[in-house]
Amino acid sequence: MIYRQVFDVINIGLVILDEELRVCYWNRWMTMHSGIESKDIIGSPLLGFFPDIDTKYFNRSVRSVFKFGSFVFMSQKLHKYLFKFEKKVSGFQHMQQSVTIGPIKDKDNTVEHLFIIIQDVTEMAAYERKLHDLNIKDGLTGAYNRRYLETRLKDEFDRHKRYCHALSIIMFDIDHFKAINDTYGHQCGDFVLKEVSTTALDTLRVNDTLARYGGEEFCCILPETTISSAMMVAERLRKNVESQENRFANTSAKVTISLGVSELCEITDTHEKLLKKADDALYKAKREGRNRVVSMSLI
Amino acid sequence: MEVNDDSTFSELEIDTLQEIMNIAFGQASADLAEVINVFIVLSVPSLKLKKAVSLSEFIGLEIGDLKNFKIVEQSYWGKSKGVALLAFPHEAELELIAMFREDTDMGFDSEMSDELDNEMLIEIGNILIGACVSKMAELLKDVVTFVPPRVISGEQLSEAFVENRFERESRVILLKTLFQIEGRELSGHLFLVNSLDSIHTLKDALRAFWKQYE
Numbered sequence: 001m002i003y004r005q006v007f008d009v010i011n012i013g014l015v016i017l018d019e020e021l022r023v024c025y026w027n028r029w030m031t032m033h034s035g036i037e038s039k040d041i042i043g044s045p046l047l048g049f050f051p052d053i054d055t056k057y058f059n060r061s062v063r064s065v066f067k068f069g070s071f072v073f074m075s076q077k078l079h080k081y082l083f084k085f086e087k088k089v090s091g092f093q094h095m096q097q098s099v100t101i102g103p104i105k106d107k108d109n110t111v112e113h114l115f116i117i118i119q120d121v122t123e124m125a126a127y128e129r130k131l132h133d134l135n136i137k138d139g140l141t142g143a144y145n146r147r148y149l150e151t152r153l154k155d156e157f158d159r160h161k162r163y164c165h166a167l168s169i170i171m172f173d174i175d176h177f178k179a180i181n182d183t184y185g186h187q188c189g190d191f192v193l194k195e196v197s198t199t200a201l202d203t204l205r206v207n208d209t210l211a212r213y214g215g216e217e218f219c220c221i222l223p224e225t226t227i228s229s230a231m232m233v234a235e236r237l238r239k240n241v242e243s244q245e246n247r248f249a250n251t252s253a254k255v256t257i258s259l260g261v262s263e264l265c266e267i268t269d270t271h272e273k274l275l276k277k278a279d280d281a282l283y284k285a286k287r288e289g290r291n292r293v294v295s296m297s298l299i
Numbered sequence: 300m301e302v303n304d305d306s307t308f309s310e311l312e313i314d315t316l317q318e319i320m321n322i323a324f325g326q327a328s329a330d331l332a333e334v335i336n337v338f339i340v341l342s343v344p345s346l347k348l349k350k351a352v353s354l355s356e357f358i359g360l361e362i363g364d365l366k367n368f369k370i371v372e373q374s375y376w377g378k379s380k381g382v383a384l385l386a387f388p389h390e391a392e393l394e395l396i397a398m399f400r401e402d403t404d405m406g407f408d409s410e411m412s413d414e415l416d417n418e419m420l421i422e423i424g425n426i427l428i429g430a431c432v433s434k435m436a437e438l439l440k441d442v443v444t445f446v447p448p449r450v451i452s453g454e455q456l457s458e459a460f461v462e463n464r465f466e467r468e469s470r471v472i473l474l475k476t477l478f479q480i481e482g483r484e485l486s487g488h489l490f491l492v493n494s495l496d497s498i499h500t501l502k503d504a505l506r507a508f509w510k511q512y513e
Binding site for chain 1: 433447
């Protein structure tokens with residue numbers, strides 16, 4: 001087949017399978033990335049070489065191509081990749097792929113073969129991820145930014161309200177932060193912000209969200225959490241921050257935090273009210289002498 | 300079969316087309332049950348000839364509460380060009396996603412959840428639209444190529460949507476069916492809009508279909 005000359009130089013992967021999923025064609029791009037020579041794989045079942053591919057999703061996709069003669073578009077966002085090829089690019093361990101599976105019809109319009117086209121989209125996915133992070137994260141602390149917090153809080157609030165699940169938030173603020181900046185300089189202030197943020201991230205669960213709300217103020221969203229559990233998390237957070245050294249250029253800039261906690265209930269029937277209650281509790285903690293946790297039930 | 304006017308369809312041709320759709324959708328739902336283990340009930344399709352310019356408004360009225368709908372939109376090319384719109388209300392969207400997610404071996408990143416939900420809808424839409432359009436094409440002895448679908452919100456279904464695809468004043472065939480997932484409170488609309496660019500080819504295909512029964 002003279003067209004193979006083209007198929008072997010294009011910068012995409014091309015595989016052709018028969019109904020038993022045996023490989024009928026394997027282009028050079030596939031050899032380059034898999035290390036498997038065309039002569040070694042042709043005639044063999046694909047899944048024997050790539051057992052990872054044998055998923056419910058892949059089998060469903062293949063069935064639908066043979067059954068309907070329709071196409072399957074596997075997006076990188078959802079599936080990351082089909083063939084597990086190593087490629088380390090900014091945070092990705094494997095080549096990110098955009099994959100199309102489609103029918104090859106014979107003269108009678110019956111589908112006895114299918115093709116798989118694999119595009120390497122790792123660089124694009126890395127840029128996209130970088131852009132996405134820039135858009136939602138605070139550059140200094142690595143916590144989320146306020147814009148993301150507001151969107152996320154609204155979504156979580158709506159979801160938890162709909163399913164009548166518990167949802168709490170913690171607002172906290174570094175005590176006397178201005179004094180840190182004035183005494184040790186802004187670089188040290190930035191360092192303290194980063195350290196507090198790291199401690200908070202280490203203290204919270206994976207599903208919790210930490211965002212820098214402004215200046216030295218942070219907010220945590222705790223899904224599926226009642227206020228009594230959130231108070232315990234807040235207390236742990238307070239203790240952890242209090243005990244950290246924050247060593248910066250031979251000085252120890254120890255800090256404490258004040259925290260306010262609120263939960264979704266009848267009086268916090270909007271996400272704005274939930275935030276306001278936590279903020280009010282935080283200010284009560286400040287007024288009462290700082291370095292403490294206050295629940296919305298006390299205001 | 301009597302054909303007088305080459306620029307439009309006779310009643311018999313419309314009936315035939317409707318019958319083909321009916322068979323196609325019946326086969327599609329049977330095959331879908333086999334492929335995705337879900338039985339999808341497709342209602343008897345209705346067929347209308349419309350001016351492209353009036354499409355968005357018509358579809359909007361058929362759906363009703365557009366604001367509460369998401370639409371998976373997918374273009375395809377065969378002997379004529381067409382676009383499929385699969386519209387479902389927000390509640391159905393969440394249930395559909397949950398249903399298919401069980402079947403997809405992957406974790407979900409909450410940061411991107413909206414985007415991933417859309418990607419899920421695209422995949423679901425691709426299967427349903429692919430099944431219906433391919434079956435229809437098979438009966439009309441046509442070969443169809445699809446472009447990847449995308450998701451739009453109901454509100455984005457504006458006139459611009461039509462203008463990008465069809466001449467404003469041209470006539471199109473609009474097919475409409477309701478789909479429902481058996482055993483679940485889950486339903487939506489499927490619209491297939493086909494241009495009449497190659498009305499002759501379609502008429503030939505209808506004639507060929509008719510001949511099988513003569």
